[in-house]
Amino acid sequence: MVKKTIDNFNISQICDSGQCFRMRRRENEIYSVIASEKYLEIEQHGGECLFYCSEEEYEDFWKTYFDLDEDYEFYISKINPNDTYLKEAARFGRGIRILRQDLWEMIVSFLISQQNNIVRIRRCIHNICECYGESKVNFQGETYYTFPKPEKLAFLPEDGLKECNLGYRSKYVVRTARSIAGGETDLEMIRRMSYKKAKAELLRLFGVGEKVADCICLFGLHHLRAFPIDTHIMQALDAHYKRGFPKRRYQGYEGVMQQYIFYWELKRGN
DNA sequence: CGCCAGGGGAGCT
DNA sequence: AGCTCCCCTGGC
Numbered sequence: 512m513v514k515k516t517i518d519n520f521n522i523s524q525i526c527d528s529g530q531c532f533r534m535r536r537r538e539n540e541i542y543s544v545i546a547s548e549k550y551l552e553i554e555q556h557g558g559e560c561l562f563y564c565s566e567e568e569y570e571d572f573w574k575t576y577f578d579l580d581e582d583y584e585f586y587i588s589k590i591n592p593n594d595t596y597l598k599e600a601a602r603f604g605r606g607i608r609i610l611r612q613d614l615w616e617m618i619v620s621f622l623i624s625q626q627n628n629i630v631r632i633r634r635c636i637h638n639i640c641e642c643y644g645e646s647k648v649n650f651q652g653e654t655y656y657t658f659p660k661p662e663k664l665a666f667l668p669e670d671g672l673k674e675c676n677l678g679y680r681s682k683y684v685v686r687t688a689r690s691i692a693g694g695e696t697d698l699e700m701i702r703r704m705s706y707k708k709a710k711a712e713l714l715r716l717f718g719v720g721e722k723v724a725d726c727i728c729l730f731g732l733h734h735l736r737a738f739p740i741d742t743h744i745m746q747a748l749d750a751h752y753k754r755g756f757p758k759r760r761y762q763g764y765e766g767v768m769q770q771y772i773f774y775w776e777l778k779r780g781n
Numbered sequence: 782c783g784c785c786a787g788g789g790g791a792g793c794t
Numbered sequence: 795a796g797c798t799c800c801c802c803t804g805g806c
Contacts, residue, residue: 678789741800
């Protein structure tokens with residue numbers, strides 16, 4: 512068990528920000544997340560966080576996963592004081608962090624995300640893990656499932672994942688899995704590429720367009736310059752940035768600003 | 782190049 | 795019953 516006081520970290524906001532589909536609210540202030548074979552529970556009261564893992568596992572994995580070495584207050588301090596919209600959005604979602612998630616898992620997650628809602632995306636991912644992942648047991652004695660490797664999905668027929676509720680997105684995932692398992696697409700190479708090159712490479716995958724490629728770059732490669740534009744962000748930009756979003760001002764971390772806007776627009780509705 | 786239908790079905794009103 | 799959903803592909 513690890514106890515930490517962390518600024519600009521709010522697990523509830525991260526859970527609801529739509530970047531991780533394997534995190535959920537268990538009880539009042541307790542959240543669970545599955546990443547890279549590992550299972551974690553986190554409890555947060557105000558600024559104080561309890562990580563239900565060893566100090567070693569926290570230092571070696573979760574600290575990086577939650578991007579806790581990055582100074583988000585710095586990003587927020589750079590916001591134009593005259594930009595009341597962005598200021599408000601950032602204050603509302605100031606505990607958001609861009610998680611450092613697995614590239615392959617992000618490719619699949621955002622292939623599924625297109626024309627889809629968050630509740631169903633979660634279920635699709637859960638179904639895939641349950642059918643093709645490895646089963647493990649957490650410290651509570653409950654079973655959970657890891658995310659299957661590309662090789663595991665590559666042998667499926669193109670519509671094999673329709674059984675996991677993917678609908679027409681099944682062939683996007685299967686063909687991409689084949690492309691990676693077959694060596695046509697090299698994830699290790701993509702990890703070492705610049706934002707622009709990585710995005711161009713991702714756009715070659717079947718089912719990956721502009722928006723999905725940017726989500727993968729932001730959440731799977733931690734390219735904070737990526738600025739995914741979906742219909743909600745588009746509407747927000749139309750309403751508040753008639754002359755375009757000032758990307759130059761936030762060069763290098765536009766994606767962080769995108770997340771504040773996205774979360775604000777998502778939560779403001781309800 | 783631009784436009785737009787179609788894709789499957791859950792979840793909300 | 796109707797509409798929306800963190801779109802992309804392929805045909806025109």
